[in-house]
Amino acid sequence: MRPHSSEDKQIRLLQLYPRDMNIYGDYGNALVLMRRIQWYGFTPVMLTYNPGDPFPEAPDIVIGGGGQDSGQDRIQQDLLGLGERLRGLAEAGTPMLMVCGLYQLFGHFFETRGGSRISGIGVLDVETYGTDNRLIGNVVSESPDFGQIIGYENHSGQTYLGPTAKALAEVVVGQGNNERDNHEGARYRNVLGSYLHGALLPKNPAIADFLISTAVQRKFGQTLGALQAPQSAPESLPRLTELARQTASSRPR
Amino acid sequence: MKRMRLPRPFTIALGKAARALTRLRGGSGSAFPGLVTERIDPGFLAAVLAQLPRGVVVISGTNGKTTTTKMVVELLRGQGLRVFTNRSGSNFTRGVVASMLGEISPMGRLKADIAVLELDEAHAVHFVRAVNPQYSLLLNVMRDQLDRFGEIDSTAALLRTIAEHTSQGVVLNREDSRIARIADALTTQEVRYFGLAPALRTHFPSDDELHGAEPAAAGALPEADVLLTGLGTQQGTFRLGDEEITTDLTVNGAYNTYNAAAALALVRLVLGDTIDQEALLDSLRRASPAFGRGESLTVGGQPLDLVLVKNPAGFRLGLSSFSAAGVATMIAINDNYADGRDMSWLWDVGFDSLAEGGVAMVSGVRSYDMALRLSYDRVDIAAVEPDLGTALEAFLAAHPQKPKRIFCTYTAMLDLRQHLSTYTEVEAFN
Numbered sequence: 001m002r003p004h005s006s007e008d009k010q011i012r013l014l015q016l017y018p019r020d021m022n023i024y025g026d027y028g029n030a031l032v033l034m035r036r037i038q039w040y041g042f043t044p045v046m047l048t049y050n051p052g053d054p055f056p057e058a059p060d061i062v063i064g065g066g067g068q069d070s071g072q073d074r075i076q077q078d079l080l081g082l083g084e085r086l087r088g089l090a091e092a093g094t095p096m097l098m099v100c101g102l103y104q105l106f107g108h109f110f111e112t113r114g115g116s117r118i119s120g121i122g123v124l125d126v127e128t129y130g131t132d133n134r135l136i137g138n139v140v141s142e143s144p145d146f147g148q149i150i151g152y153e154n155h156s157g158q159t160y161l162g163p164t165a166k167a168l169a170e171v172v173v174g175q176g177n178n179e180r181d182n183h184e185g186a187r188y189r190n191v192l193g194s195y196l197h198g199a200l201l202p203k204n205p206a207i208a209d210f211l212i213s214t215a216v217q218r219k220f221g222q223t224l225g226a227l228q229a230p231q232s233a234p235e236s237l238p239r240l241t242e243l244a245r246q247t248a249s250s251r252p253r
Numbered sequence: 254m255k256r257m258r259l260p261r262p263f264t265i266a267l268g269k270a271a272r273a274l275t276r277l278r279g280g281s282g283s284a285f286p287g288l289v290t291e292r293i294d295p296g297f298l299a300a301v302l303a304q305l306p307r308g309v310v311v312i313s314g315t316n317g318k319t320t321t322t323k324m325v326v327e328l329l330r331g332q333g334l335r336v337f338t339n340r341s342g343s344n345f346t347r348g349v350v351a352s353m354l355g356e357i358s359p360m361g362r363l364k365a366d367i368a369v370l371e372l373d374e375a376h377a378v379h380f381v382r383a384v385n386p387q388y389s390l391l392l393n394v395m396r397d398q399l400d401r402f403g404e405i406d407s408t409a410a411l412l413r414t415i416a417e418h419t420s421q422g423v424v425l426n427r428e429d430s431r432i433a434r435i436a437d438a439l440t441t442q443e444v445r446y447f448g449l450a451p452a453l454r455t456h457f458p459s460d461d462e463l464h465g466a467e468p469a470a471a472g473a474l475p476e477a478d479v480l481l482t483g484l485g486t487q488q489g490t491f492r493l494g495d496e497e498i499t500t501d502l503t504v505n506g507a508y509n510t511y512n513a514a515a516a517l518a519l520v521r522l523v524l525g526d527t528i529d530q531e532a533l534l535d536s537l538r539r540a541s542p543a544f545g546r547g548e549s550l551t552v553g554g555q556p557l558d559l560v561l562v563k564n565p566a567g568f569r570l571g572l573s574s575f576s577a578a579g580v581a582t583m584i585a586i587n588d589n590y591a592d593g594r595d596m597s598w599l600w601d602v603g604f605d606s607l608a609e610g611g612v613a614m615v616s617g618v619r620s621y622d623m624a625l626r627l628s629y630d631r632v633d634i635a636a637v638e639p640d641l642g643t644a645l646e647a648f649l650a651a652h653p654q655k656p657k658r659i660f661c662t663y664t665a666m667l668d669l670r671q672h673l674s675t676y677t678e679v680e681a682f683n
């Protein structure tokens with residue numbers, strides 16, 4: 001037995017709106033974080049928040065995904081009620097990853113094609129405009145923080161960065177935030193927004209490890225050791241990851 | 254009822270000539286003869302179908318429509334009806350026109366009592382504008398190749414359009430909330446439902462329920478004309494109206510058994526009181542699945558099952574329908590257009606049921622994505638080989654004494670069947 005009870009090394013992962021916002025394999029992001037937290041020697045705790053729930057205490061990492069229009073409608077009012085709390089967590093440096101629909105609603109607003117504005121919570125300085133054009137396909141992008149980011153996009157909202165958001169990455173293949181500039185996603189402090197799913201984290205473990213190491217540093221003042229992933233295939237997990245990345249980046253859009 | 258003229262003999266002759274020409278040149282494609290015919294007579298399809306005494310039935314939905322269509326055809330033929338049917342293809346109306354040209358008389362007579370057509374949701378609007386079906390059966394809206402259609406809600410809207418253009422009666426899956434809600438848009442048509450007994454619902458998790466949405470409360474569901482009440486190994490128990498029957502089935506898996514309930518509900522609506530119950534159950538027992546969907550072959554004296562998977566709900570059903578114990582498992586994932594390019598769906602399937610025995614072989618263009626997925630579910634993998642032919646050979650050689658099962662996406666299945674035809678008899682498919 002280790003001298004510490006397992007609670008001492010808990011990392012609490014909060015999934016926002018898994019019931020309504022999970023359409024593009026977003027569960028994969030949660031699963032990858034849970035496993036890697038464990039493989040780095042910590043105890044993952046999965047928390048979920050759906051509309052009307054009490055907000056879980058002291059989350060160390062917050063993630064959220066994309067949904068159907070109907071799902072987005074169901075959570076939008078509830079999300080506005082969490083705005084102050086989530087902005088507080090973001091300012092304090094909590095690592096977060098918001099993909100697709102929740103990326104849009106973490107910005108200032110989503111303006112529909114009809115011109116009506118759906119308010120977001122303004123954690124990220126971005127604005128999104130609905131279009132008739134769906135941007136779909138494999139994406140390869142380059143990030144100063146995370147190296148090459150690979151994923152799949154499927155969205156008709158197009159997003160533009162304001163002065164205090166910086167792009168998560170620059171697109172090499174694909175569209176990213178919009179059809180005009182090369183930006184993909186956004187970053188403010190430790191909050192990442194992105195249009196990429198696939199799911200994002202399995203093929204981009206650098207981002208998963210950023211979220212985990214930031215949480216571990218903030219909570220325990222420690223840096224991450226080596227990943228102790230069990231070998232369950234002829235190739236190691238890092239090698240399988242590399243091969244999956246190579247395949248994805250070579251596929252047609 | 255509106256009277257329609259028959260197509261002109263000239264159109265038919267030209268269409269038949271185009272079809273013969275295509276065949277002569279070794280093509281099996283339906284696009285050219287269909288195109289020629291539609292160009293000279295845009296009303297051809299509607300005119301031929303309008304002469305059928307029992308009209309047109311369409312079957313649509315994202316999962317299971319090929320097998321369900323095949324079952325409906327066999328059930329109706331078992332009642333003595335002559336049935337015209339199609340195979341869904343990339344160019345729907347031209348495909349139907351081309352198969353008609355093969356069966357039609359020079360004067361435009363189609364020797365059939367009823368047409369049963371499998372309608373891809375993407376072609377729905379175009380088709381129902383040209384031809385109003387008398388009856389339609391709408392199976393489900395599962396997350397399927399969202400990269401192609403955009404969103405589940407808009408796929409549901411396409412299916413609603415089919416129902417709205419149906420003149421007599423519509424059969425809906427009451428367990429799929431998006432399908433069941435289509436009833437709200439219908440005013441003149443008779444609406445019937447097929448469904449699941451509450452005890453069976455856990456076998457059929459919906460995409461919405463996967464991450465915690467509440468299953469619909471049983472009290473809120475409409476009465477089902479056909480209810481699936483029991484599942485056995487190649488056996489099903491159905492409640493037809495007030496009567497409960499248990500029967501052996503040729504189709505396997507929970508999924509195909511539920512499709513049988515859908516087919517029964519449609520046939521009961523089409524035939525009404527005239528149904529021959531004994532013949533119906535006999536046809537039901539013998540109906541076989543469409544190729545590839547739960548297809549069983551024999552290779553080296555051992556059974557080999559091919560299970561087509563193309564979306565999370567279908568993959569989950571495939572895993573829960575067949576026990577992994579004692580079976581060597583291979584998974585083959587491609588990402589061509591017909592498979593869906595977006596791999597995110599693999600992350601909405603849980604693979605825990607494979608953890609005990611592990612997976613013998615992972616193959617296909619996206620084999621490494623699949624291998625990653627399994628690794629994060631802590632499922633052991635014996636081998637990864639992207640090339641399907643090489644992988645199949647190694648898989649067969651490594652497990653000579655074991656029954657085998659291959660879960661595969663659509664184009665991976667086509668490729669594997671091609672390779673398998675060198676080992677065993679495989680039904681031709683084009």
Ligand SMILES: [Zn+2]
Pocket residue numbers: 024066099100101152153154155195196197
């Ligand atoms: Zn997306």
